[in-house]
Amino acid sequence: MPGTICCGSTIKRGILLKTKKVTITHIAEAMGLSPVSISRALSNQAGISDELKAAIVKKAAEMGYIKPKKHTPARILVLHQKPYSHDNSNFSYMVQGIELFLQKAETDYSIEFLDKDHQNKLILPYRLSRGFKFDGVILIGRFNLEYAAFIQEQIANLIFYTGYSPAYDYDSVWFSFLHAGYKECKYLLDRGHRRIGFIVDQGTYRNKEMKTGIISALEEHGVAVEEELFVQRDETLRTRLSKLISGGQLPSAFLCDHDFTAVELIRELQEYGIKVPGEVSILSIGNSEVSAFSLPALTTMDLNIDYSCRTVVATLLKRIAEPGKPAENIAILGTLVERDSVREV
Template sequence: MPKAVRMADIAQKIGVSTVTVSKALADKDGVSDEIRAKIKETAQQMGYQQTSSTHKSRQGGTGNIGILVAARFVDAGSNSFYWELYEKVVSRLLGSDYYGILELLQEETEQGLVLPRVLQDNKIDGLVVIGQISDDYRRMLQEKMLVPTVFLDAYDSCGTGCSVISDGYYGMYAVTNYVLSMGHRDIHFVGTINATSSISDRYFGYCRAMTEHGIAVTPEMVLPDRDEHGDIRFSLPEKFPTAYVCNCDITAYKLIDQLKERGLSVPEDISIAGFDNYSVPYISAPDITTYAVDMAGMARACVDALLHQIHHKHTTAGMKIISGHLVVRSSVKNRSI
């Protein structure tokens, strides 16, 4: 049986984005008449079946997927990592002939346990929740379970529902082991441990590496990096370690800036390692050693798991862990030589 033609196949043949193909086939604005005609002609030649308006509607579906992100993670560009992750999810959805509808979860909505608008309006076939939300809000969503749901880059301690996360535990274990291999022993962790499940995982990975090298981790070796609203800010101690491992790259870059204000340079005076492999272009700093999170792999696993739930109603939920890899750069000084 021949493989079904996807929007992504049409986009690759013409040399445009999948978003452009989606808009053209749906007769939406943002595409020139010439490109629209070319896309439709190519789609017909390739035997593309427009399932979003026919097949899905016969099954009672909408062809839409809700994407819920807590506003505190994206307000004022505070964490563009999630914007990039969101874009990869949308791209994967479009390649599967679904549209993503973004809703920012406001603090009052979360605290009041109010359902997202995309669920209230019954306009979606499934829901992707990106990033950490409160336990009460997550429990409310899971108890109601109005549509199949996947939690991306977060999970709960009960392990209920379907989650896709990066390998924060072994990722930070690898980062810390690398810093240790460079001759450092006085290594501190930067991150508010209980702020998110991702930070907790990374902290425990750091602890494992330190413990295996006979180094006991004390509370003084942890530098919190964010307040109750999720805003990244911290107060530097009077005495510094030889190295810091940070729960994310944004924290690492902000730490480098504060160290500069103290007259310290990286890696000459203090070594820094991060996590995510997410560059911050507006900050001038050395390239940091980090752990590259496979965002494309996470988005792919998330969308595939969600669509499987949509088409197979009694699918057993579970957690998927997507591994990344260590990226060695110039921010960690070798103290062994």
């Protein structure tokens, strides 16, 4: 027919217009053969004569047929440094969530525990030491920068999940403890609390962020920041609490850096005969299983772990597809879960 070029394009008024993609079915119809025969010929399988095979290949080229590329799944290595014996329930959810979304993305993946000794001695993870190749790596938790650089020499595409540090030049997904500290402190302020304490391991970056959020909320509401109410979570905790109680300086509420810290604090206060939330309100972070079973059940911040796991996998796959893109630091905001451990003043 004049003005027509095979099945893949048409000439109209001197302009070449693309039509639908040429398929095996189109070639079969054009040659009066079955799609199975065409498929065998184009895949160089047995059962088709060399002469017919050559004719099919020629016709496919004339019609503009492009052989579909085989999907090669991304190969992902997941490394974590927390033994399951130290599990706090949320860690298991993180690992399981990463695994779930790697499966949904149809990747090939391996998960390995890597202890601190391997990091300090720059020892390769087992599968890398055995010659396995990976397109990307997910590091769950805080890995030192020297080891991260060591791993990146083997696997170019790297992302951190939690364990964030401002020293990282890598993609990272973590939880915004700055936001959590601010939101929880404001929650207490809105309920009349003015003397607010913080039980915390102040050496970790996440808790420095949380402390900044708490102070920001206090200052915005014109409430004095009482640093003496920010108590280190260590062997001195009991002594500091005793002094606050005996001196009549116990705050009306405490924020805790973790659900387990809150449970420990409730036990300590109960030993002094102090009721929660009757005399002291308590908020925590994590929404782990223990928070719902605590007495009283804890008001806490859910970290949205499921969404964060999906974000980790999606961000790493984007990095693999676009290696030159700028690094991203994605902070997931938490959601407050109200239970029984806070009262209005």
